[in-house]
Structures are given as structure tokens and as C-alpha cells.
Amino acid sequence: MLKNIGTAILIFCLTALSAGAAFAADGASNDDLLRARELSKSVNAFAFDLYKEIAKEEKGSIFFSPLSISMALALAYEGATGETREEMKKVLHYNDNIGTRFKAYIEMVNKVPKESGKLYVANGIWADWSVTLLSNYVIKIKRDYGSEVKKLDFRKRAHVASVINKWIEDKTRGKIKGIVDERSEMSWAMSIINAVYFQAFWMEPFPEINTRKKTFYCTPTMTEQVDMMYSQKTISYSETDDFQAISLPYKNWRYSMVVVLPREHQKLGKLENNISDIEFRKILASFKEYRVNVYLPKFRTEKAYPLKKQLMKLGLKQAFKRGANFNYIGTASNGGLYIDEVLHKSVIETTETHTKATAVTEVRLGVVLSPGKTTDIKEFRADHPFLYLIIDNVARTILFIGRYVDN
Numbered sequence: 512m513l514k515n516i517g518t519a520i521l522i523f524c525l526t527a528l529s530a531g532a533a534f535a536a537d538g539a540s541n542d543d544l545l546r547a548r549e550l551s552k553s554v555n556a557f558a559f560d561l562y563k564e565i566a567k568e569e570k571g572s573i574f575f576s577p578l579s580i581s582m583a584l585a586l587a588y589e590g591a592t593g594e595t596r597e598e599m600k601k602v603l604h605y606n607d608n609i610g611t612r613f614k615a616y617i618e619m620v621n622k623v624p625k626e627s628g629k630l631y632v633a634n635g636i637w638a639d640w641s642v643t644l645l646s647n648y649v650i651k652i653k654r655d656y657g658s659e660v661k662k663l664d665f666r667k668r669a670h671v672a673s674v675i676n677k678w679i680e681d682k683t684r685g686k687i688k689g690i691v692d693e694r695s696e697m698s699w700a701m702s703i704i705n706a707v708y709f710q711a712f713w714m715e716p717f718p719e720i721n722t723r724k725k726t727f728y729c730t731p732t733m734t735e736q737v738d739m740m741y742s743q744k745t746i747s748y749s750e751t752d753d754f755q756a757i758s759l760p761y762k763n764w765r766y767s768m769v770v771v772l773p774r775e776h777q778k779l780g781k782l783e784n785n786i787s788d789i790e791f792r793k794i795l796a797s798f799k800e801y802r803v804n805v806y807l808p809k810f811r812t813e814k815a816y817p818l819k820k821q822l823m824k825l826g827l828k829q830a831f832k833r834g835a836n837f838n839y840i841g842t843a844s845n846g847g848l849y850i851d852e853v854l855h856k857s858v859i860e861t862t863e864t865h866t867k868a869t870a871v872t873e874v875r876l877g878v879v880l881s882p883g884k885t886t887d888i889k890e891f892r893a894d895h896p897f898l899y900l901i902i903d904n905v906a907r908t909i910l911f912i913g914r915y916v917d918n
Contacts, residue, residue, distance in 0.1 A: 628762065759805070766903055
């Protein structure tokens, strides 16, 4: 049964309420909707792959945006050829014409009414003056990804850090101050950056008067006091012998947070090991509308990950080698390009009224010299570690995924 837990999450993502035609009024064409849903298959499969790799070493809370990481790497993929391109395509689960999928998704979210939530996506590329970018590459990433493209003198470390970090701070509404350290050696010659910012208000807020200090079991033997929110809600709910799952919708149902709670604390590891987007589909039909007593911690999580090791374990190796082939991006005066590191920062804040989440991914390219309803009332008490995902119910895309263990 535990194998089905992973199934529960993605199934919920795929059916996510009654999204379908009801959201077509947001202005998206049928073609854009189909392309965006094709994109979700790539992003969601990659989300679970990467989550499992991070969970193998991360003992505390986890939080990242698979959408941000996938999109940042897509800008590098658009300039890759040969074995490098094929390997990236496989690991990232890209389909053909991935750029048109991202373009369709960006255009879709730009048309979502602000009262349904704010989701902003931004891309930027900064290259050293020694790098000559091919015009076809620049045209494509501007057209499909809306990316900015600028040149800087990477020898001036403080200036480069200031420019890029200011851009990041602006795009994340001040939630992430930056990702580039001016004291670093800055051995790379090109930075590809994606920023994702999300804010939405709950369909039904948690009354602040109900929030109480409660015990949260970080492990079976370690506890801490947390601000536990409480509300009785009519929401989508599912349960098995191994887990409970709920969906907490934001206003107008466009986005939601899916929370999956193991019945027992020690089963979280098994849940993570077996999570997948394939078995997930078997459980969706079991979600029904119930009255549920929901207890959920009020929390803030901030995480930072260098992802080179995890991506290489997933099979993305050629892109990190000195012999990588990114010839469709352009050339450097002193050699070819390869991915030096992939950095990711993310922050989530969940309160009685809303959720704010933001993430930034930087792909650093180095240069190498050429070589149904019921009256039953359920109880969902998230007082031990759980998984959660923020979902775009229309495109069926996982925007953020995380594990809450402690503050």
C-alpha cells in the first residue's frame, strides 16, 4: 500500500478538483492548455526523481521548486547538442519542442486573474563579454522563455554579484536577496537564472483565534512546540491504512496545496522511497469530499541546495564534463562551455490566511579550453512530518514540493 502513496499525490495533481473547462475562461487557448499539460508530465516526473535524491541525504525539512529548476536547465538545454542534449532530455523528462511547452505555460499563468493567486516566472541570462552568443539561441530563449539577455564583465565580481542579486531580489519580491557571492572566485562565464514567485490566499482561511501552541513530533522521540492552525473544512480527502491526504484550495481553485500525512512517523521514509508519478494514478478515484478537522502547522522554511551531485546521480553527467557540447549557445574566446554548478534557493511561508513561496535557480556555465460527499467528519492532524505540494490545478503542474519536519 505504501507504494501507492506516491500515486496519491500525482493523481490529485492530475485531477485536482474540477479544473478542466472551468478554467478555460482564464484566457488560455486549448492549444496552450494541451502544451502546458504536456509540460507538467516532464516537470512532475523530474520533481519526484529529484525529491528522492535530496531526501536520501537531507534529514530535516525539504523545499524546492521543480518548475524553477527544470526551466533554468531548459535554457541550457536549448543550446546543447549531441550526447549532452540527449542526456539532459532523458534526465529532465523533456519532450520534443520543450520550449513551446514552457512558452505556453508562461503565457497561461500571465492570464490568471490576480484574485486567483499570483504566480510570476522570470528568466535571465548574464554572459561574460568573452562569450559570443549565437543569434538563433538568443532569439529562441527570448521568444519561448521571455528571457532577458545581458553582458557583463565577470572579472568585476562585486558588480556582477550586485547586478544579478538585485534582479533576483526584484523578481522574488524581496524574499530571496541573492545567490551570487561577490567573494567567490567566479570561475564561470555565464549565469542562467530562473525565478518563480507564488502568493495565494486560502479559499477558507484558518481562523487566527484557533491557532495554539501544540506539540509537533519531529521524530518519535524529539518534539517541539509549533503554532498549530485549526479549522473544520469541506475539502477533498483520501485515506488508506498508511496515509491521509487532503487538498487545501486557494481562492478560485486555480492553485492548491496537497498534504500527504503518513499514519506513522517512521513510515515517512518508505513513503519517499516509493513515491512516483506512475502508481499515483491508482488512488485519485478514492478522493471524496468530506468535512475534515484540519490541523496544520504555521511554518516558514528556507532552503538552499547545490544540485550538481544529485543531478549527476540522476544521470546528468555529460553536461558537467569539460567536454560538454553547448555549441548552440555560442562560443567563448578561450574555449567551450559546460555546466559548472546548479544552485537553488527557495522560501515558503504558510499562515492562517495565505501562502507565499518563491524560488531561484542558477545554472552556472564555465569555460574550458577547447578539447463523492459524506457527512462523516474526518480528522487530519499534521503533528508529525508530512509531504506537501503546491499545484497548478489547470496545467496540473507541481510548482513546489517539500517535506515539513521542523522549523
